[in-house]
Structure formats: structure tokens, C-alpha cells
Amino acid sequence: MNTHGSGAGWAVLDVPLTATARTIRCEARAFARREIEPRAAEIDAAGRFPDDLWPKLGQAGLLGLTVAPEYGGAGLGYLEHLVVMEEISRASTALGFSYLVHSHACVNQIALYGTQEQKRRLLPGLVNGSQVGGLAMTEPDAGSDVLGGMRTVAEPAGDGFRLSGRKAWIANAPRADVLVVYARTDPDLGSKGISAFVVNTRRPGVTLGPARASLGMRGCQVGDIAFDGCHLGTDDLLGGLNQGAAVLMEGLARERLVATGGALGLLQACLDVTLPYCCLREQFGKPIASFQLVQAKLADMLADLNASRSYAYAMAAVHGNGQGHSFDSTALLLFVAERASAAARQAVQLMGAAGFDAESTPSRLYRDASLFTLGFGTSEIRRIVVGRGLLSASQARHH
Ligand SMILES: Cc1cc2nc3c(=O)[nH]c(=O)nc-3n(C[C@H](O)[C@H](O)[C@H](O)COP(=O)(O)OP(=O)(O)OC[C@H]3O[C@@H](n4cnc5c(N)ncnc54)[C@H](O)[C@@H]3O)c2cc1C
Numbered sequence: 562m563n564t565h566g567s568g569a570g571w572a573v574l575d576v577p578l579t580a581t582a583r584t585i586r587c588e589a590r591a592f593a594r595r596e597i598e599p600r601a602a603e604i605d606a607a608g609r610f611p612d613d614l615w616p617k618l619g620q621a622g623l624l625g626l627t628v629a630p631e632y633g634g635a636g637l638g639y640l641e642h643l644v645v646m647e648e649i650s651r652a653s654t655a656l657g658f659s660y661l662v663h664s665h666a667c668v669n670q671i672a673l674y675g676t677q678e679q680k681r682r683l684l685p686g687l688v689n690g691s692q693v694g695g696l697a698m699t700e701p702d703a704g705s706d707v708l709g710g711m712r713t714v715a716e717p718a719g720d721g722f723r724l725s726g727r728k729a730w731i732a733n734a735p736r737a738d739v740l741v742v743y744a745r746t747d748p749d750l751g752s753k754g755i756s757a758f759v760v761n762t763r764r765p766g767v768t769l770g771p772a773r774a775s776l777g778m779r780g781c782q783v784g785d786i787a788f789d790g791c792h793l794g795t796d797d798l799l800g801g802l803n804q805g806a807a808v809l810m811e812g813l814a815r816e817r818l819v820a821t822g823g824a825l826g827l828l829q830a831c832l833d834v835t836l837p838y839c840c841l842r843e844q845f846g847k848p849i850a851s852f853q854l855v856q857a858k859l860a861d862m863l864a865d866l867n868a869s870r871s872y873a874y875a876m877a878a879v880h881g882n883g884q885g886h887s888f889d890s891t892a893l894l895l896f897v898a899e900r901a902s903a904a905a906r907q908a909v910q911l912m913g914a915a916g917f918d919a920e921s922t923p924s925r926l927y928r929d930a931s932l933f934t935l936g937f938g939t940s941e942i943r944r945i946v947v948g949r950g951l952l953s954a955s956q957a958r959h960h
Contacts, residue, residue, distance in 0.1 A: 573829075574867040576874045582640050585626075589645040592621050593652035601653035604780035605925050608772065610659050610736075619690025623649075624664050628672045632684035639815060640877035642669075643822040650826025651833070654929040655780035657823045658936075662732040662781070663687070665819045667694030670741050670812050671759060674800035679759060683739055695733035696741045697786055698809060700726065705942050707743075708752040708806055713788065715744040715756060721794040722746070724758065724766070728786040732936075735772045735784040737762050742788075743805050755805035758797045766791030777928030811887075817937050818880055818890035821873045824901035824933045827926055828866045831904040834922045835859065835911045842912075849911075858907045865900040873897060888950030895943040898933035905930035 578586065596617055604611065618624050626642045628634020635641075642665065650657030668687050671679060686692035703710030713726025724744055734740070740760045747754030762769055766789045772782035800808040836859060839850035849855050876893045879885045908923035909916040916923035934940045 573832075573863070574870070576867075576871050578644065578874060579640065581637065582644050585635075585637065585641045586644040586648060588621070589623060589648040590651075592618075592623070593648045597649060597652035597656055601656070602920060602922070602925070604653055604655060606779075606920065608774070608779040608782070610656060610780050610782060612736075614656070615693060616690035618660065619688060623660075624690055625668055625672075625684065625688030626664065627669045628684055628688055629680075632672070632680050633688040634672070634684070638877075638881045639818055640874065640881055642819045643825075643873060643877045646819050646822030647826040647829070650823040651829045652826075653780060654823060654827050654830070654926065654932075655778045657826055658778050658929075658932065659733055659781040661816070661820055661823060662696060663694045665816055666696035666812065667739060667741050669815065670696065670757070670808065671799065673812075674757070674808055675759070676796070678796060679799070683759060687739060692738035693733055693736050694739045694741075695731055695737040696812075697728040697731045697734065698743045699728060699730050701729045701785075705939060708755060708809070711743065711745055711755060713742070713744040714748065715746050715758065715793065718792065721792060721797070722758070724760070724788045724791040724793055726788050728788075730773070730783055731786055732778075732781050732783050734786050735769055735782045737769065740786070741799060743809055744788075746803055746805075750803065752806045754803055755809070756802055757799040757805040757808045758793055759799050760788075760791070760793065760797065762786075764791050764793075776931060777925070778932045779928075813937060814887050814890050815880075817894040817943075818873075818877060820933070820937050821869075821876075821890070821894050821897045824894070824897040824930075825866075825869055825873055827930055827933070828862070828869060828897070828901045828904050830922070830926055831901075831908040832859070832862050832866060834926075835862070835908050838912055838915070842915075855911065858911055862904045862907060865904060869897040869900050886950055886954060888947045891938070891943045891950075892947045894933075894937065895940060895947065898930075899940065901933055902930045 622635050623645055625634030626637045630636045646657055646661055649660050671683055687694050698707050715722040715724045742758050742760045743755055745754055746756040768787040770785040772784050839855055840848050842849050905927040909927050912923050
């Protein structure tokens with residue numbers, strides 16, 4: 562039987578991958594083991610992403626996977642992006658989250674919707690790691706109802722726009738150079754009057770708040786942003802005037818696919834840490850792994866990991882072929898995020914007090930896991946999106 566080559570000496574199903582995805586996975590795994598894993602605990606304790614890792618990720622060719630080579634990228638697809646996200650997150654989920662927001666929510670959105678001028682201006686620095694990117698949609702009063710509750714406005718001013726408002730809980734924001742920002746450009750049109758912009762955070766009128774103290778994902782700095790009459794040109798519009806809702810929703814659907822790699826990496830990390838521990842830790846004169854109730858938890862973790870990985874790679878392949886429904890990636894993240902959260906809970910349980918130690922790996926994984934059922938739309942909102950999508954697909958078939 563083929564194994565995933567976990568490096569821990571035990572068999573994990575080797576879900577078939579394309580040769581390109583397999584190669585990039587090997588490269589990303591080697592990079593993550595060498596550069597990230599040894600620093601994962603330190604990244605969590607410091608609550609800070611080490612600045613030297615960003616250019617290293619760029620040099621390794623991992624920051625612009627879906628960007629065309631003419632802008633410095635690798636010209637690959639979402640399957641490759643997903644497996645790289647998985648390997649980075651397996652080493653440090655917080656760093657993986659920072660990576661996702663930069664390489665997908667910011668870089669991929671610019672690669673998809675940017676004009677040639679925007680791509681030439683913005684992508685090389687983001688792809689080589691000299692700049693950090695983020696995406697700002699959430700506001701203090703606009704969370705799950707992000708379009709309906711949005712108050713940030715970009716009013717016409719001279720030859721461009723004047724951006725005013727507040728964004729909240731934005732990953733990478735305290736150190737971001739470039740942000741994709743959503744704002745109302747025609748308040749009378751509701752969600753059809755929203756536009757996306759690319760904003761250089763050095764502009765006058767942009768204030769980046771400090772990093773918030775968070776439950777988990779501590780190495781990924783998250784903060785608020787204030788825009789006070791920041792001037793933007795028409796060349797900062799991303800995807801056209803009043804096209805923001807489509808840009809945001811299509812972006813979220815793809816982001817949920819790649820974000821699944823983060824939950825997968827976390828699931829794998831749970832097994833990486835608990836299996837060797839259960840084999841070594843002895844109680845009642847035997848390794849705890851010899852007790853069937855312990856084996857049951859490990860078996861559930863392995864089954865969840867194999868099911869999640871098979872589902873994710875199949876979905877990425879389908880997505881790459883342009884097939885499937887827009888809500889498919891939402892269903893995928895819904896499933897894998899909840900399996901990852903369950904595995905993290907069991908990782909703490911399996912290691913007892915050693916897992917409860919604040920500096921232990923299970924404790925970090927448990928805290929980080931809660932983001933996967935909250936960010937990119939909560940589990941509740943994902944169920945609503947999938948339920949509604951199923952209903953309308955079924956109604957469309959019967960008409
Ligand atoms: C660490 C972190 C990083 C983040 N990074 C970013 C980022 O980079 N960019 C960005 O734009 N945003 C970011 N966010 C924000 C994130 O997208 C929101 O937190 C998320 O969309 C949920 O919004 P909320 O927190 O305001 O929760 P609320 O919308 O206030 O929801 C609270 C609860 O009510 C439930 N609820 C709400 N509406 C319904 C409904 N209709 N039916 C049933 N239940 C409902 C929710 O499921 C949830 O359980 C981040 C958040 C966190 C925690």
C-alpha cells in the first residue's frame with residue numbers, strides 16, 4: 562500500500578495527486594520541516610510571524626503559486642496551492658493562516674481581477690516576499706452579514722475616490738503593505754453597489770492598528786484598520802466599479818478550497834504528535850496505545866484524515882476542471898474544519914495533562930483549530946450557503 566510518507570513510520574493513505582502537485586508537496590514539506598516546524602512553538606509564544614520567513618517563502622517560490630510567470634509566479638493551480646497550504650499548516654497552523662491570506666486572499670485576487678498595470682505594479686513584491694498582503698472585508702458591525710452591514714465607503718473625489726471607514730479582525734493587517742479592501746461605492750444599490758480596491762497601506766489616511774491578543778493562530782497577527790479620507794485612484798479599483806460583491810463571493814469560494822489545506826495540515830499534525838506519544842507513554846505497566854479506548858481515538862483521527870484528504874484533493878481537481886457547484890468548496894471546508902476541531906480536542910485528551918500544558922503542541926493545535934470553524938464564514942453560515950445552494954440547484958433541475 563502506498564503511504565503519504567508522513568515521516569512518522571506509519572501508514573496514511575496516499576491519495577493520488579498529479580506529478581506537479583506531488584513535486585511541489587515534497588518541496589513545501591522539506592521547506593516547512595527545515596524552516597517552520599522548529600520555530601512553531603516560538604511563533605505561537607511570541608504571537609508574531611518571523612519577518613525573515615516571508616522572503617524565504619518567496620525565494621522558495623511558494624507565495625505566488627497561482628500567479629503567471631510573467632509576474633514572478635509559478636503559474637500553477639488550486640490543487641498545488643492546497644497541498645502547499647497543508648504542508649505549511651502541518652508545521653505551523655498560524656503561519657499557514659498568514660500564508661493563506663497573503664498568497665490567496667490578496668495575491669490570487671489581484672492575479673485574477675487585476676489589470677495588467679496593477680499586476681505589474683503589485684505582484685512582483687508580494688510574490689518575492691518583500692511585501693505582505695491581506696484582505697479587508699469584515700467590519701465591527703459587518704461579520705457574517707458582511708455585504709449587508711458594510712459601512713466603509715469610497716466616495717467619488719476628483720479623479721478617484723475618498724475611502725473612509727473601519728475594518729476589523731484583518732489577518733496580517735498590522736504589518737501589511739498591500740490590502741484588498743471592500744467598500745460601498747453606491748450606497749443606493751445595496752450589495753450591487755460595493756467595489757474592491759487595492760490599497761497601499763503607506764498612503765495618507767490609512768492607520769493600521771496593533772495586533773490583537775487572540776485565542777489561537779497567534780503567529781498570524783490580526784488587527785483593525787482605519788481609513789480616514791484616504792485618496793484612491795481609479796487605477797486602484799479591482800475588478801471594476803460596483804463589481805465587489807462578485808469579486809468577494811467568488812474569492813471566498815476559492816479561498817475556502819485552499820483554506821481546507823490548513824485544516825488538513827492541522828489534522829495531520831494531531832496524528833503526528835499523538836501517535837508517538839501514545840506509544841511511549843506508559844500507564845498500568847503498558848503503553849497507553851495498547852488500550853482499545855485510546856486506539857479508538859487514533860482510529861477516528863486516521864479515518865477523518867484520510868476522508869478529508871481524499872475529499873479535498875478530489876474537490877481541487879474538479880474545481881481545476883471548472884466543474885462542480887459554487888457551494889462545493891464551502892461544504893468541503895465545513896466538513897474538514899469540524900473534523901480538524903474534533904481531532905484537536907482528542908489530541909489534548911490523548912495526552913492528558915501533558916496536552917493541557919499551555920506550551921504543548923496539542924494545546925496550540927486546539928486553540929488554532931477554532932479559527933477554522935469561524936473564519937471564511939462560520940460553520941453555521943457554511944451550512945446555510947450549502948443548504949441554499951442545494952435547494953436552488955434542485956429547483957433549477959426541475960424547471
Ligand atoms: C483570527 C481571525 C482572523 C480573521 N481574518 C480576517 C481577514 O483577514 N479579513 C476579513 O475580512 N475578516 C477576517 N476575519 C473575520 C471573520 O471573517 C469573521 O469573524 C467571520 O466572518 C464571522 O463574523 P463575526 O465574527 O462578526 O461573527 P457574527 O457574524 O457576529 O456571528 C456570531 C455568531 O452568530 C452566528 N450567526 C450569524 N448569523 C447567523 C445566521 N444567519 N444564522 C445562524 N447563525 C448565525 C455565527 O455563526 C456565529 O456563531 C477574521 C476573524 C478571526 C477570528
